[in-house]
Amino acid sequence: GSVVRGEIPDHAVIGGVPARVIRRYVPDVGWERADGGPGVKPVRETVAPEDLADKLAELTAQEAVEAAEAVAAAAEHRSGGSSRSPSAGSRTPAGA
Secondary structure (H helix, E strand, C coil), X not given: CCCCCCCCCCCEEEECCCCEEEEEEECCCEEEECCCCCCCECCCCCCCHHHHHHHHHHHHHHHHHXXXXXXXXXXXXXXXXXXXXXXXXXXCCCCC
């Protein structure tokens, strides 16, 4: 629902009522706030479309390894923590 009047600069994000420039793209710098405040979003390295499937497969494999490590760590924690039980002689009676 913004009403846009006048000239809009190239490479700009517009929003609000009335519409105004929120961010603008500065080549070799990145996306910066139009009000000059903090928050420059640097340009990130991109993946060429032809390499996207390979990068996705690498990411999926990496996530699978991390998930397997997390499951193994949780299983080790459960088996190590649940098999231990305090001996009856080590309890202190209430009020002592």
